[in-house]
Amino acid sequence: MKAKVKVATEALSRLPRQHRIALLTTSCLMAAVILWQPAGVHVDHSSVSGRKDILLPLDDIEVLSEQNSEPLGAVIDPQDPEFQVEKDELEQQLDEVVETAHSHNVASGDNLGSIFNQYALPIADMYKMIGVNKAIERLGVGQSLTWTLNDDGQVSEFAIKRNAKETDRYTLVGKQYRFQTIEEKGEIKPVFLTGRISGSFYNSALAAGLSPNQIQTLVQAMQWRFDLGRESQKGDRFAVTVDREFIDGTAVNRGDIRSLYYLSGNREVFVMRHSDGQFYDVEGHSLNRALRRFPLAKRYRISSSFNPNRKHPVTGRISPHNGTDFATPVGTPVLASGDGVVVKAQKHPLAGNFVVIKHGREYMTRYLHLHRILVKVGDKVTMGQRIALSGNTGRSTGPHLHYELIKKNRPVNAMKVPLPQAAPVPSAERKQFLQQARQERDKLKEVVPG
Structure with a gap:
C-alpha cells in the first residue's frame, strides 16, 4: 500500500503545476458532493461501523419560496384597528x-x-x-x-x-x-381677525372668519409651542394676521396666515411666518422639534427600502413596503426619533412587539418586530431615548427593525423626505426678522379682544 502511495505521489509531482491545482480542486469538489446530503433525506449508513442514522425534522423548517431573501416582515394593513390612534x-x-x-x-x-x-x-x-x-x-x-x-x-x-x-x-x-x-393681479393687504374662545378653538376660529385650512395651518405651526386643541381654555383670546389679495377693493381669496398672537391667562404666545414658509417666535427661534432620520445609535445596513410600488418577488403583485428595514441583531437598542408621547406599545400577530410614538400633531413613528418594549402607553419620550430592543417577533424572515414615519396619516420615506428642523432664522436674515416680528406682535396686541 505504501509503495502504491509513493508511486502516485511521484507521478503527481511530475505533473505541471496548473494540472496539479486542477486535479486537487476536482478532488475537493467530488468530496463535497459525496458528503453533502439534503435535509430530511434518510441515508443508510448501517454498513459503516460506528455510524448512527440521523433524521432531520421537516415540520419546523420555514418555507422561504414566497419571501425575500433579506430579513423582512409581513405587509401590515395600515387600516388595522390595532395600529389606529384615537383622535381628539x-x-x-x-x-x-x-x-x-x-x-x-x-x-x-x-x-x-x-x-x-x-x-x-x-x-x-x-x-x-x-x-x-x-x-x-x-x-x-x-x-x-x-x-x-x-x-x-x-x-x-x-x-x-x-x-x-x-x-x-x-x-x-x-x-x-x-x-x-x-x-395674482391684485394687491396683497394684511387683514386682522380676532376672537375669544367660547367652546373649542376650532369653532371659535371659524366664528372669527378663519377657514378650515387656515385653522389647520395654525394648529400645525403651534403644535410644539401651544396645543390649540388640548390647552385652549374658555376665555382665551387671539388675533391673527392674514395676507389677502384684493382687486378693486374686493378680497378674492382667503389668504395665507402671516402671524398669530394668543393670550391664555398670563401666558402669551406669538408666532410669525418667515420668507422660508416656516413659523418662528418673536426671538426668531423655530417652533419645530427636530426629528432624526435613523432610530438607531449607528448606521445599520438597510435590508429593504421604502417602496410603495414594490412587487412581490414571486407573485408579481403590488405589495407596498411602507417603511425602512434595518438588518439589526436581536437586542440592538432602538431610539425614539424625536420628542413625543407613546400611543401604542403592544403585540401583534404580524408586526410582533411594536411601539407607536406621536410627535406633535403632524408626525408619528412606528417600530415593529421588537424583541423587548421598554416604554408604555402614555410615556413622554425624548429624542434618542431607548424605547425598545430590536428583534425578530411576529411574521419576520430574520432579525431586523422595521421603521415607519407617518406624516399627516400617510407613510412617507423616512430616509429621504425633508424632516422638521429646529434651526432658528438664519443669522443673515435675523436682524430684519426680529424687527418685523416685534412690530407685528405689537399690532396684534392692540387689536386682540380685551
Whole structure:
C-alpha cells in the first residue's frame, strides 16, 4: 500500500503545476458532493461501523419560496384597528371638513418622480398630469409644492407656486386632470381677525372668519409651542394676521396666515411666518422639534427600502413596503426619533412587539418586530431615548427593525423626505426678522379682544 502511495505521489509531482491545482480542486469538489446530503433525506449508513442514522425534522423548517431573501416582515394593513390612534376633538373636526393639505419645498436634486416616491403618491397620477402639461416636470429649487388627496388616495389637486405671482394648478375632474395657471393681479393687504374662545378653538376660529385650512395651518405651526386643541381654555383670546389679495377693493381669496398672537391667562404666545414658509417666535427661534432620520445609535445596513410600488418577488403583485428595514441583531437598542408621547406599545400577530410614538400633531413613528418594549402607553419620550430592543417577533424572515414615519396619516420615506428642523432664522436674515416680528406682535396686541 505504501509503495502504491509513493508511486502516485511521484507521478503527481511530475505533473505541471496548473494540472496539479486542477486535479486537487476536482478532488475537493467530488468530496463535497459525496458528503453533502439534503435535509430530511434518510441515508443508510448501517454498513459503516460506528455510524448512527440521523433524521432531520421537516415540520419546523420555514418555507422561504414566497419571501425575500433579506430579513423582512409581513405587509401590515395600515387600516388595522390595532395600529389606529384615537383622535381628539380637534383632529376629528379638521378631518370632517377639510382634505389634508401636504406641502414640499423643492430642494437641490429633487425631481417630480423622487418627490412622488418620498410621499408615496400614486405614480399613475403623476403621468396623467405630465400628459396634461409637461411643465409640471420643470421644478426650481425653492419652489413650493402643495397637494391634497381624496378618500381613494388620489391626488385631487396639485399646485406649484412658481413665484410670488404665478401658480400652476392641476385639478382632478372625473378621471382626468385639468391644468391652469393662476396669476395674482391684485394687491396683497394684511387683514386682522380676532376672537375669544367660547367652546373649542376650532369653532371659535371659524366664528372669527378663519377657514378650515387656515385653522389647520395654525394648529400645525403651534403644535410644539401651544396645543390649540388640548390647552385652549374658555376665555382665551387671539388675533391673527392674514395676507389677502384684493382687486378693486374686493378680497378674492382667503389668504395665507402671516402671524398669530394668543393670550391664555398670563401666558402669551406669538408666532410669525418667515420668507422660508416656516413659523418662528418673536426671538426668531423655530417652533419645530427636530426629528432624526435613523432610530438607531449607528448606521445599520438597510435590508429593504421604502417602496410603495414594490412587487412581490414571486407573485408579481403590488405589495407596498411602507417603511425602512434595518438588518439589526436581536437586542440592538432602538431610539425614539424625536420628542413625543407613546400611543401604542403592544403585540401583534404580524408586526410582533411594536411601539407607536406621536410627535406633535403632524408626525408619528412606528417600530415593529421588537424583541423587548421598554416604554408604555402614555410615556413622554425624548429624542434618542431607548424605547425598545430590536428583534425578530411576529411574521419576520430574520432579525431586523422595521421603521415607519407617518406624516399627516400617510407613510412617507423616512430616509429621504425633508424632516422638521429646529434651526432658528438664519443669522443673515435675523436682524430684519426680529424687527418685523416685534412690530407685528405689537399690532396684534392692540387689536386682540380685551
